[in-house]
Amino acid sequence: MTTIEVKRINRSKVYQMIYEKRSISKQELAQELHMGLTTVTQNLKALEEDGWIHRTGYYESTGGRKAQAIEIVSNARTAIGAFILRRSILLVALNLYGDVIAKKTVAEPFSATEAYFQFLGKEIMRFANHVESNPDRISGVGIAIQGILSPDRSKIQYGKLLQHTGLNTADLTRYIPYPCFTEHDSKAAAFAEIWNQSQLSDAVVFLLNKNLGSALVIHGEVHQGKSMHSGTIEHMCIVPDGKPCYCGGKGCLETYCSAESLQNQIQGNSFEAFFQSVREHDPSSNAIWEAYLSKMAAAIRNVNTVMDSDVILSGFLVPYLTTEDLEFLKQKITSLPFFAERDIHIQLGKHGEFAPAIGAALPFVRRTIDEI
The missing domain is CATH 3.30.420.40 (ATPase, nucleotide binding domain)
Known part of the structure; x- marks a missing residue:
């Protein structure tokens, strides 16, 4: 591997370990990863400068200098989930641990029309702007819908409940200026329930x-x-x-x-x-x-x-x-x-009626973590 690839792998390992442990010291990181303190220090510095981690205090002293506690910045990115129902839209915002930081119910009957697609995009944008003022920190929008998707997720191949069989999923996301992902509501809910x-x-x-x-x-x-x-x-x-x-x-x-x-x-x-x-x-x-x-x-x-x-x-x-x-x-x-x-x-x-919205957003949480 090239030096750049090794650095990328080490950076990912350091971040993943902090993510997994939730709070850890530099010394513990070196021990857990069998990595030199100099390498750990360099990666911590880079991750901190990029806004992915922060120091949150000190552990109790065991005789020497107190070790600093290091954690990820859980709100460094926010994922948005939307669950489309016949009479309403359920919206959630997740942090990097998949925790719900905001949720909202919007009363609006579904219709496979341009007016509805515009309304959906507008409401998602309003919600996203409410929970995160910096649009660059929105990692994506997941949409859960009552309908079986085609294998390539481009169409609703069976949508008797909402009367939207044949609908292009691109229509749903046309007015959403973020990466989007569409999933069947039950499968999204299953993903939410097994996340932790x-x-x-x-x-x-x-x-x-x-x-x-x-x-x-x-x-x-x-x-x-x-x-x-x-x-x-x-x-x-x-x-x-x-x-x-x-x-x-x-x-x-x-x-x-x-x-x-x-x-x-x-x-x-x-x-x-x-x-x-x-x-x-x-x-x-x-x-x-x-x-x-x-x-x-x-x-x-x-x-x-x-x-x-x-x-x-x-x-x-x-x-x-x-x-x-x-x-x-x-x-x-x-x-x-x-x-x-x-x-x-x-x-x-654990998530009640918002489970599909949460599950639809989680792929963007996972993607962010994997790509760091």
Whole structure:
């Protein structure tokens, strides 16, 4: 390798170690990287001059001079995420650790029109300018949308929910003056949920939003499939000849376990009021909720026959779920002898309804870190 390549690799190693440890001294860096103090010092100086790291204080003395604590500048770059829904747009801003530093909901019905694309660009620009005054520090904009993308991500190849099949993704980003990335909402949510779980290998993610979504995680990566249809468990038939689904089928999981299907059963009550009545053991509300969980348990059982893995519940309904609900799910799943001995771990996602927006922005966080 050339001297320039060696310097670039060393610079990256130093930054990555600071990023991973979150706070570290120069001496610890040298030890962890098996690198000379002079080389570490040179790289720290360059990274600090470029605004990527800073000194944040001193550690307690162990007998000699106090060592300085070094951390990355987490707001050196900001990534923007947008989740496009039928009636609204959810916006988030992330720092270099993928933490949400700002979020916003914009009420605006979707339409595949030039006016909407202009509105989207304007709102994203307004939001970005609010969280970061320097446009050069915006690393990119990720867009999560309810629709299956073509393998090259240039078109929406299936978009029944928003009636936008065939839409060019370039139309969505035409008025956004930053690098852009478009992703299916469920797959973006899956990426958000596994971001901080480096040990997670395989999982099934259910996005419990107004419309149900799902995704598969295999070997720590979101699985797309050869035609981008992998993980669309929401269209698994749960009840043969059951309720009609927007996909054209009947009895799909979507028609029984989406938040919208649940809302249709609670007769105009808010979710807050409904779940309060569930926790107060109202018989009518309990029957609705247990039927919902039973259908979800059936879906998890079906998927588990193919993919023996953890389950992550993400999305809008997650803040309403309790450990009691998870226990009910597990009991339903393991009630059949074939599943009785299985250790199916079910966990709640950390990002609620903003998970798709967060997941769409994270590739720009990852890219920035990898390129330093």
